[in-house]
Amino acid sequence: MKFKLTTVNDAHQPVIAKILKDLQQKKEKAVEIGNETLANDCWREAEALKLNIQYIKFFEKIKARKYRDAWQILERCEIKASFIEKNSSTEFFIKSRGVFIREKVCKWQSLFPYCMFFSPCFTVEYYTCSICGHKIRPRSRCSHVKGRIYNGDLCVHMAHGMSIKEVSLVSKPVQKYSVIHNDETLDFSLVDYLADLLENPFEDWDIVWTRMSFPIEMFSQLNPSAECPCKSGKNFEACCIKKQEVSIPHVDFVLSKKIPEGKAEIYFPY
Ligand SMILES: [Zn+2]
Ligand SMILES: [Zn+2]
Incomplete structure (x- = not known):
C-alpha cells in the first residue's frame, strides 16, 4: 500500500491504523505457519512506520513549544530506532528513514538545555x-x-x-525522561529557532557546534556572579571577566533552503 508520510497532517491519516492492523494480522499468520522471516519482516515494517509517526509527533510538540513532551518522544524515538537498526539491514534502515531520524534525534537533544536528571x-x-x-x-x-x-x-x-x-x-542518565528542571527557568531559544525554520519533520538540516569570540564590552551588563558565558561552569568574575574577549559556544544551523531575513543574524544572548 502506497501513501505519503511527510507532513504532520499525513500522520493523522486513518489508513495508518489500518496498515498497522494488517501487519499485525499478517505477522500472526506467519507465526502460525512457522514462517519466522515473514513474521520478522512484519515487525520491522510496523516498527519503522511507528518510528516515523513518533518523530512526526515530536515535531508537532516542538512546534507547539511543548518542550518536555517533545523531549520524552525524542527518547522513545532513540530507543525504537536502535532496536530497528539492530534487527534490519542497513538498506532497510536508510530507506525507512531510520538513519535520518536517529541522527536528527541526537542533534535535537543537543539543542535542549536539560543537563540534570x-x-x-x-x-x-x-x-x-x-x-x-x-x-x-x-x-x-x-x-x-x-x-x-x-x-x-x-x-x-x-x-x-x-x-x-x-x-x-x-548529568548523563541511562534514561533521559527524568529531567529535574522546571522548563520555565530554562532557555529554549536554540530549539525554538530551529522549530520555526522547519516546515515539515523530514526537511534536511544540520547543526555545527563551534565557538565564537566577542569583545568583553559586550558582556558589561552581565552580573559578575552569573555563570560565565564560556560555559566553564565557573562564575563570570572567577573566569573570563578580565579577558579582552570571551569565547562562547556557538551553533551554526545549516539548511537546504534560504534562511529568512532576520533569522540569519547571529543571536547574542547577553
Ligand atoms: Zn528465552
Ligand atoms: Zn569563562
Whole structure:
C-alpha cells in the first residue's frame, strides 16, 4: 500500500491504523505457519512506520513549544530506532528513514538545555526472557538474545521483584525522561529557532557546534556572579571577566533552503 508520510497532517491519516492492523494480522499468520522471516519482516515494517509517526509527533510538540513532551518522544524515538537498526539491514534502515531520524534525534537533544536528571537505582530479584519465560541466572541462560526479534517479537528481559534502592542526580542518565528542571527557568531559544525554520519533520538540516569570540564590552551588563558565558561552569568574575574577549559556544544551523531575513543574524544572548 502506497501513501505519503511527510507532513504532520499525513500522520493523522486513518489508513495508518489500518496498515498497522494488517501487519499485525499478517505477522500472526506467519507465526502460525512457522514462517519466522515473514513474521520478522512484519515487525520491522510496523516498527519503522511507528518510528516515523513518533518523530512526526515530536515535531508537532516542538512546534507547539511543548518542550518536555517533545523531549520524552525524542527518547522513545532513540530507543525504537536502535532496536530497528539492530534487527534490519542497513538498506532497510536508510530507506525507512531510520538513519535520518536517529541522527536528527541526537542533534535535537543537543539543542535542549536539560543537563540534570534523576537516576533511580533498583534491586531486582530475577529476570525472565520475554520470548520463552526462562528465569535468567548467571549460569542458566536461554538461547534468546536481548534486543533481537524472534517470530516478530522483541526479546526483552523482564524484571521481577523490583524495589527502588536510591535516586541519584546525574548529568548523563541511562534514561533521559527524568529531567529535574522546571522548563520555565530554562532557555529554549536554540530549539525554538530551529522549530520555526522547519516546515515539515523530514526537511534536511544540520547543526555545527563551534565557538565564537566577542569583545568583553559586550558582556558589561552581565552580573559578575552569573555563570560565565564560556560555559566553564565557573562564575563570570572567577573566569573570563578580565579577558579582552570571551569565547562562547556557538551553533551554526545549516539548511537546504534560504534562511529568512532576520533569522540569519547571529543571536547574542547577553
Ligand atoms: Zn528465552
Ligand atoms: Zn569563562
